[in-house]
Amino acid sequence: MKSSSQAAARQATFEDVYQRHSREVWALVYARWLNADVALDIMQETFLRLWKQWQDGSSILNPRAWLLRVARNLAEDHAKSAFRRNGTQAPEAMNGVAGRDDPPLERLERAETFTQVRKELEKLPDADREILTLRYALDYNAGEIAEMLHINPTAVHMRLSRARQRLAERLTAQGAHVDHE
Amino acid sequence: MNESSPLPNVDGVLRAYFRAEMPDPWPQMRLPGVPLPQLSAWRGARLRFALAASVGLFLTGYLALAGLFPRDTAPQVIELQGPIIGKGLQRQKQPFLSPSKRSLPIED
Numbered sequence: 472m473k474s475s476s477q478a479a480a481r482q483a484t485f486e487d488v489y490q491r492h493s494r495e496v497w498a499l500v501y502a503r504w505l506n507a508d509v510a511l512d513i514m515q516e517t518f519l520r521l522w523k524q525w526q527d528g529s530s531i532l533n534p535r536a537w538l539l540r541v542a543r544n545l546a547e548d549h550a551k552s553a554f555r556r557n558g559t560q561a562p563e564a565m566n567g568v569a570g571r572d573d574p575p576l577e578r579l580e581r582a583e584t585f586t587q588v589r590k591e592l593e594k595l596p597d598a599d600r601e602i603l604t605l606r607y608a609l610d611y612n613a614g615e616i617a618e619m620l621h622i623n624p625t626a627v628h629m630r631l632s633r634a635r636q637r638l639a640e641r642l643t644a645q646g647a648h649v650d651h652e
Numbered sequence: 653m654n655e656s657s658p659l660p661n662v663d664g665v666l667r668a669y670f671r672a673e674m675p676d677p678w679p680q681m682r683l684p685g686v687p688l689p690q691l692s693a694w695r696g697a698r699l700r701f702a703l704a705a706s707v708g709l710f711l712t713g714y715l716a717l718a719g720l721f722p723r724d725t726a727p728q729v730i731e732l733q734g735p736i737i738g739k740g741l742q743r744q745k746q747p748f749l750s751p752s753k754r755s756l757p758i759e760d
Contacts (some may be wrong), residue, residue, distance in 0.1 A: 482683070485681075485683070486681075489681050492672075493678070493681070494678070497674070497675075501673065507673045507674070507675065511675055511679065515679075515681065519683070519684075522683055566725055568696055581668075583664060585668075585669050585670075585672065588665060588666065588669045589669075603666065603670075604670060606666075606687055607663075607666040607669070607670040607671075608670035608671065609675070609708055623684045635663070635666070638666070639662040642662065642665070
């Protein structure tokens with residue numbers, strides 16, 4: 472009876488950690504790979520490892536830091552295995568944004584713009600992509616981003632501003648439709 | 653956060669892009685060895701009742717339609733109106749014989 476209540480409490484704690492940090496983990500891996508499916512797979516694998524650690528009785532003082540570290544490592548391992556399989560780039564990393572619906576004209580324009588955005592994001596340094604992902608996917612402010620990435624908030628502002636400026640110039644030069652809200 | 657930019661819409665584009673990429677709905681974590689949540693007894697009974705009612709309704713409908721539109725079981729006799737071609741010719745059953753051994757009919 473006691474062990475079952477312990478298991479239920481552990482599961483509830485795990486669910487709480489998952490709800491609070493799974494999007495961060497996903498965003499971090501997504502920034503590395505620009506692939507939503509790969510990010511989802513690695514995110515789930517990361518949480519699975521956390522669960523196994525808890526099942527084995529290991530105590531993890533800071534689950535968030537542990538999750539982010541493991542997710543980074545798994546993302547790098549994926550990079551190595553993808554390099555072994557495919558050469559320089561995983562094939563899925565070169566794809567356009569997968570549409571969720573059959574596109575009429577506006578959707579096609581939108582998909583085209585998103586493909587250009589992806590190409591420009593690929594050219595950015597990893598650190599800038601992380602900041603952009605946290606800012607626009609999770610709506611984090613500079614302070615939250617700085618705290619998560621262990622950098623100065625001023626550096627977040629600078630990198631964010633620089634990356635946005637660069638993206639804006641390149642998208643405008645390519646004639647991308649930038650009126651999405 | 654100050655996000656002034658020569659192209660203010662780049663914020664909208666980036667936000668739309670990243671939101672389109674994020675899984676929606678956000679997936680639940682499936683853990684090995686953790687049983688799926690059980691349905692409550694009341695909900696389970698309701699589902700079983702709905703299934704039984706569906707089957708009953710199907711059978712009732714089938715029987716009602718069968719009563720409204722009965723199918724003739726006896727084969728209909730087709731009345732032949734015209735002459736039968738080749739009537740009167742009765743093919744005789746003969747064992748198969750090669751053409752040379754067949755007896756030709758003798759005509760008077």
